[in-house]
Amino acid sequence: MSHDDKFKSGDERLVYMANQIATFFTSQPKEEQVAGVADHINKFWEPRMRTHLFQIIEQGGMGLSPMVMEASGQINRPKAA
Amino acid sequence: MCGTQERGTDKRFVEEIDYGTPAVRSDKTVTLTIDGQSVTVPEGTSIMRAAREAGIAVPKLCANDMVKSFGSCRLCLVEIEGKGGTPASCTTPAMDGIAVNTRTDRLNTIRRGVMELYMSDHPEDCAACAMGNCEMANMAESVGLKQNRYGDEGANHLEPSPIGEHGVNFKELDVSNPYFAYDPSKCIVCSLCVRACEEQQGTFALTVEGRGFESRITAGMDEPFLQSECVSCGACVQACPTGALQEKSIIEMGMPDHSAVTTCAYCGVGCSFKAEMKGEEVVRMVPYKDGKANRGHSCVKGRFAYGYATHKDRILNPMIREKITDPWREVSWEEVYAHIGSEIGRIQEKYGRAAVGGITSSRCTNEETYLVQKLVRQGFGNNNVDTCARVCHSPTGYGLKTTFGTSAGTQDFDSVEHSDVVLVIGANPTDGHPVFGSRLKKRLREGAKLIVIDPRRIELVRTPHVEASYHLPLKPGTNVAVLTALAHVIVSEGLFNEAFIRERCDWDEFQDWASFVLQPENSPEAIEKMSGVSAELIRGAARLYATGGNGAIYYGLGVTEHSQGSTTVMAIANLAMATGNIGRPGVGVNPLRGQNNVQGSCDMGSFPHEMPGYRHISEDATRAIYESLWGVKLDNEPGLRIPNMLDAAVEGTFKALYVQGEDILQSDPNTHHVAAGLEAMECVIVHDLFLNETANYAHIFLPGSTFLEKDGTFTNAERRINRVRKVMEPKNGYADWEVTQDMARALGQDWNYTHPSEIMAEIAATTPSFAGVTYELLEKEGSVQWPCNEKAPTGTPVMHIDGFVRGKGKFVRTAYVATDEKVGPRFPLLLTTGRILSQYNVGAQTRRTENVVWHEEDLLEIHPFDAETRGVREGDWVKLKSRSGETSLRATITERVAPGVVYTTFHHPATQANVVTTEYSDWATNCPEYKVTAVQVAPSNGPSEWQEDYEEHARQSRRIVHVEAAE
């Protein structure tokens, strides 16, 4: 892991990106929020990224916003690579 | 409207008709007779144009069909039966029922007299006349002038001979412009160039100086062209009838002998040009009047900056090396393909199928882009394909698809002629999209109103005869806030178009959105604090846009390259829907695309989640079309985007990359991170004209070809599919599509395209919005705008006419989220980036042309106040530092930028402006946040350590070991 403060390491970036998506959907109508986050991640995140996300979630989801945690049930779990 | 003529060889020469005065739009027509022929034309058409439409060319010197007539040369006189006098046909409108004669003895005598006077002051040895590039000789001949009774003894403008006294008014040749020369001795003061500069280009650089016989044209305040305001668009050169203004290339090489119509490979305007050739060499590029994007106009890049095509830095042979620290070794094509085949095979074997990917180019043709994504999907067996449109317009795709249902602009460029209010946000059209900028300025001079939302006082805010009604100089990063505040005003003051919304959109969604924008935190007064734009300005601008008639929005990278880029695009779409400004000429939402084929590369399935035509990879029906055609099973999962590829590379799961025609090291944000990603890969294949910056990290180099060397199509910002035509053999031997095809074969695919038209046929057969596109159709129509299919057989200039593509237009709430890139004590200034007219993107091409006379280096614009507190003077070297890194460049002090904001361009690799940009990106698409970086500026002595190290690395990695000619 890079201890360079210049740019975030892989996992940190993923958490950051997921939270950014959640922030957008927080402002959307209630029924579109959680589903929106999951749908967005399913549509745009490559399996490797989703695998990492699930690893982070399984380790307690450090740093992830509650909405991402809530959406995780609707995020497609990648086929075992 | 154009004819093609044989000129000796089997090669053709494209000729265009000059109708003498511009076309007129009118519902009424008039019918008259000219030389006994009956002609019907729109009311207001000149007699000259009516005659030309009937095939009769009236002699003329001071008129052409690009500018208003002026009536000064008196050569175009005609007689009207039953009327006295000899009116000028260029300034006299055609009237119903009149009978005009263009050739009578009286007219001939007058014309001969006029020409005789002109010729007495025209150099006898005029080289342009001899070459056939001077109308004088043609006209003299056409009026039957044989002798010149005046001689050249009197006062004149000719070069003084060593003995004579004449030539008192002689002025020196002006060769200051790198591309054209001005020879005052040949000027006949017809003022065509003055009018071209004013009406076509809108720069007002030329004036007539002096009176009567002494008068001549001068640039600026009697300055050399290069020092004047001239932007070198070339319009005056086309207009000049005498060779007084002439391309230097014509002077050096003589007249071209064949030509073909093709499309500029620089920006997203996609201007049509005639490439005029002599053998295998380009003599000049002349804008094509039938080109529907540019209507005969051009900018300095497309018109003149093609010299890179033959630049000595071009690499013409494939090369490989084991390590990026080794020198390059030239190899044969067979060897390079075999090597690629074994490397990709080895890496996929060892690290898995998903360990490789490709990047398509927004500079290559649609056909080439289609092949690269096909290579990845079919040949590599994954979806790891992306395009550098990622770093510019991916939010446009997401935002417009979500709200309207298509990932593209809604209008054609002609539409601006019908606009009453134009809102320009985050774009600088006069520099970034100059030909559109000129068309826009023309409309503004005719009275349309302008709103500019931009941190910088861009040229449009105030330029000759144009002044913005509103300039909202917002703080970088606050677009969404300001746009939502505009919506707040429109909704709270009841300025929305209820009928339109009820018919075209979902009323409940509108109401939800309306209640959102009405929240007090979205009021102009609340937004004033964070955006720095006064509430009054916001209110005024909103009222003007909503009530000023046809309202059109044009936007650029200043909208998309933010962490809320996609949100901003949706905020723009909301405004257009709320005011009913969608679905007819003069309105709409128009992204101004950076590179020539950004639209096309997105259309062609370059994104890792989408097949051609924006169909998501998870749609079974779409995959089935390609699976049956390509004979492979396609992965239904999205692939990696460029930043994700780099992350995966650093992490060790992504090992090989094929990059066609892009320079991600220079164009992508956070150079250190890109470099780290590339360094971690085992096989980087760069396919380009030059050893670009990315090639410093490459193991395999494939030489590319220029747009002059291949057939294909580009799609411009209007969705217009324009032909690119091959006018010379590829200097490297193969067009880029051929190279990709051979790579696919090396990977075992059975590809057998013999011409790009066959690739287009495959695109049309598999993509509904392209179903009707064929090369035959393009030949016939010149160009078409997609969708082009059964419902729209000749394409679609304006979209969403009767309803939105997605059904109902969708209003989306756009809450403002401040970027995490914040100023603070260490980094108190906001850096924003952009481009200038004479240079293009990362500058790889334009830096290799004479265009460098206008932009030798990237400069940092800084407000006098910020400069003073830091002790920075004009021209000083300064250090620009952000959280990501630091670089050095020279400063220029200007009030164009507000206090607290600094600005630079990113055209030169030595600057490495992206060393300082961060990895923050758009929430939806990962489009990098180029437009906001917190920085500090301090005086420095010169280039930074990184710049020097990098220079050294670049020098080392560009070493080539040449082998003796093998074949």
Ligand code: SF4
């Ligand atoms: S080149 Fe263009 S800008 Fe320059 S003087 Fe001619 S018309 Fe004007």
Ligand code: SF4
């Ligand atoms: S760079 Fe753009 S505006 Fe200039 S000639 Fe080319 S396409 Fe036209």
Ligand code: FES
């Ligand atoms: S062309 Fe009509 S007066 Fe010159």
